[in-house]
Amino acid sequence: MPSVVPRDVEVAVGLPGDDLVPHADVVMDRAFSVDARPAAVWPWLEQLGKRRAGWYLPRRLERALPSSRRALRRLDPSYGGLQVGDVIPDYGGRDETFTVAMTAAPSYLVYTSRRRGTDVSWAIVLTPEDVRTRVHLRLRLGPVKHVRLAEVAGGLFDALTIAGMAAGLRERVC
Known part of the structure; x- marks a missing residue:
């Protein structure tokens, strides 16, 4: 799995959406590089989500999943064009969702949830x-x-899922 450890400067810089949870008790930063320009990476990130393109994993890990649970390995134009206010199902639970709060293709996408x-x-x-x-x-x-529980257990889960996504995204984009 690829490293998803952000650079010090990435952790220190303000990002779009930081003001949406201004007094956060927990902040998790992850980062990785992809060998493609933002315009080529953007549509893959825009289509992420439950009952959408899924959550990318590398092929060797996806083979262990039932075919119905594997993420798309192609772009689906029907998932493009996210707008502020769009609601995306999430894997956090049966009824969990993310709402698009901010978007500027191909630069950033910010979701909120409660x-x-x-x-x-x-x-x-x-x-x-x-x-x-x-x-x-x-x-x-x-x-x-x-x-502390959110930082340690949640942080481990976050790092693993983002590392999986990074590896799966690299296979799809490149």
């Missing part, structure tokens, strides 16, 4: 680096009752 009394924002920011794209993801949570 989970058991905790406000959530999730920013996906694409930055060009020559012919590559740096993908920076930031999850902000607040208020959080058990901060």
Whole structure:
């Protein structure tokens, strides 16, 4: 699995959507690079989601999943064109969703949600680096009752899922 550890400067910089959960108790930053320009990466990120394109994993891991649970390996134009206010089903539970709060293709996509009394924002920011794209993801949570548990257990889960997504995205885009 690829590293998803962000650079120090990425953690320090403000991102679109940071103000949506201004007093976050937990902030998780992940980042990785993809060998394609933002315009080529964007549609793959825009179609993520439950009952949409799924959640990307590398082929070797997806083989262990039932075919009905595997993510798309192609772009589906019907999932493009996200607008502010669009609601996307999420894997956090049967009725969990994300709402598009901000979007500027192919630069950033920010979702919000509310989970058991905790406000959530999730920013996906694409930055060009020559012919590559740096993908920076930031999850902000607040208020959080058990901060240490969210940081450790939630952080591990977040790192693993983003590492899987990074590897799966690289296979699809490149």
